[in-house]
Amino acid sequence: MFEKMRVKTKVIDSGKSGLDTQTLEVNVGPQHPSTHGVFRMTIVLDGEVVKSLRPVMGYLHRNHEQIAENITYSASMPYTDRLDYFNSMSNNQAWAMTVEQLAEVEIPDRAEYIRVIMSELTRLVNHVSVIGFLLNDMGAFFTPTLFAFREREKVLDVFEAVSGSRMMCNYLRFGGVNRDLTDDQLGQIKKIVADFPAFLDEFETLLAQNEIVCMRCQNVGVLPAELAINASITGPMLRASGVNYDIRKVDQYSVYDRFEFKIPLGEKGDVYDRYYVRMLEMRESLKILNQALEQIEPGPFMAPKVPACLKNPRNFKPPVGEAYGRVEAPKGELGFYVVSDGSKEPWRYHVRAPSFINLTVLEAMCIGYKLADAIVILGSIDIVLGEVDR
């Protein structure tokens, strides 16, 4: 699918040293900078080689699902921001889509375009920072991260101007968006999109062909395609293993069927592929953004309140039933399962968190590699603990 330079690496066999050794149990985290939050790994080491790895989570658990079952549907919107706090717009979109599916609400075109623009900008923000952090984990200490954050800041400025908050956007509403995008803000987004490729080129030259990065990433943490499918892995991680599955293409939700874009795929499923697939995905996101910014037309940004349940958004009561809505969030498939009993509060509210389920294969990917590789492999999964622990 794509060409890249691969540096030949030598695999050094560190297994047989002939010494009488004993295994060592090491706790990485929960207060460790490289675990991206309060995540803990109990690793059994033989020398420096990982023998077994047990992820331990729940340090940030606040029972988000139960909170949501005790408040109204619309009051859950700001709580979804706090799931994956890098991508609040995508989380908003998944929740709004699920409820709209439940209440059968039609959304005006302009609102759909705004949603697509926002979620693609979110993807840029997420991928750019995860690559920065991944390189940080490998020892490229904070230069790439801050390099990425300089660009991220520009997108966050747009989010702040549009929604009022940089990260906890709370921007989408059932039936549309909170407020319209002005021409000024559209111009700002256009400028970001126009400037971004130059930054991406620089960002790629900075480290993508760096020999040390290649040696640390290539052939490390290989995830075979069969295992990835079997373990319900989604997002860039699945595509890095060469499986062509993108919910934007499969479900064609929102207005994604109107855009032309490719799905970048990896070949081997190692850390380098996961890194590079994200790089390429950003370029595809820019393509979508360019098309969306061209196609967006003035119009209403909120559905006319036709369905009976939307007449009074404060007392929003969807009909009895259930819905499962899913979007391609930057980290993978973000799904919301909601069961309504016809009252103001959902009977059941479940989040299918991508980074939580992507952790399933962490042990399988780490066994046989060094402890330092385990950190890099964890970084390449791209977890956010707000979403893992919920």
Next chain:
Amino acid sequence: MFFGLGILRGMNITLMNFIRSYTRKRGSGEIGALTTVQYPEERLPEKEKFRNFPFLIYDDKPEDLRCVACDICAQDCPPRCIYIVKETDEAGKPMKKPAVFDIDFTVCMNCGICEEVCPFDAIFMDHEFEIADSDRHDKLLYHRDDLLKTNEHFHKIRPNDGREVDTRLAEAKEAKAKKDEARKKAAEAKAAAKAKAEAEKATEAKEDKPPETEKESDPQ
């Protein structure tokens, strides 16, 4: 191609960015230009829609706040950080005014839903963010009088929204005045018609009930 070329290329990028950070104007938005400011001394311009913590708005005197203590924001607040008690007059009848209006800023999550649901345009999100304090129990529990701010303050931080809200309120007031007048006229006409009818059919006077004249106190 030799081993180390990628490293050198990457270092070139770093060097170029280092130079650009001096040559390009800070904050100009050009690639490579610095974007940071020296915070306490310098500040970035505030975005109009920026939201932080809520405040209560009043028009002329602090006693006449727009809030009528309807409790809608308290019920819709996702973390339930608003606590409202209605004021009562001497007879114990609840009045359209809050006696207690507390917001716990340690719980508030700045979502802005209170502003959105308020039907009286009485609560808005402020731009004030430097409220750190050493006591989280008393100092960050804001009472009614701490939350009060003038309409001028609102106009200062959010000029466009201020204008919009003011025109909306003026229109509503006008419409209400018109409606009241129309209602008054209708009531008068009805009363006149009734009097006429009564005069004509004195025997069937008890048929109509007297028209209810509503006396609504002004919500502001």
Next chain:
Amino acid sequence: MTLDEVKRHIEKHLPGVALKPVRESLLVENPLDLPRVVEFLKADGVLQLNYLSSVTGVDYLTFLECVYHLYSMENKTYSLQLRVRVDRENPHVPSLVPIFRGAEFQEREAYDMYGFQFDGHPDLRRILMWDGYVGYPMRKDYKQEDSEVLDRDDIEWLQKHGVSVAEEHIKMAESLQTGGESEQPESEQTEG
């Protein structure tokens, strides 16, 4: 394929499996049939439902329900939702981990939150709550252990705002306060 066709398709190939359409999904009447059905759907040439998206539980007060969302990586147009219903007191469901590794964490979460016993799960421990935690917090009848207990600060705050607090709450707060103080050892004894 419509839901009805899928139902007939499964019943044709797996005799003895009882299915019932519920809303847009199929209810597997006997939970023990679930692995057979899922394995068949995964290997079936037409449906190829080889991707288990979500596993979760729902509490319906009279019974517990486990909901599975199945999708396909190859045949991208079809998805199926399966569900099983079990007794609240004895919620035994066969685990899907031998068929789908992706169920591992999600089943652990369902066990943690609802108390499902997934038979055949390799490592059924609590995942979000800590080890040794008692109770299943997402069940509708779950009561937080200290939801009735008020702090001294809470009581003071309530009284300040004119809310009367029952005597027992004040007593409990007092006892908690003194209990907390007496817990701290007054003088630590050093052992030689």
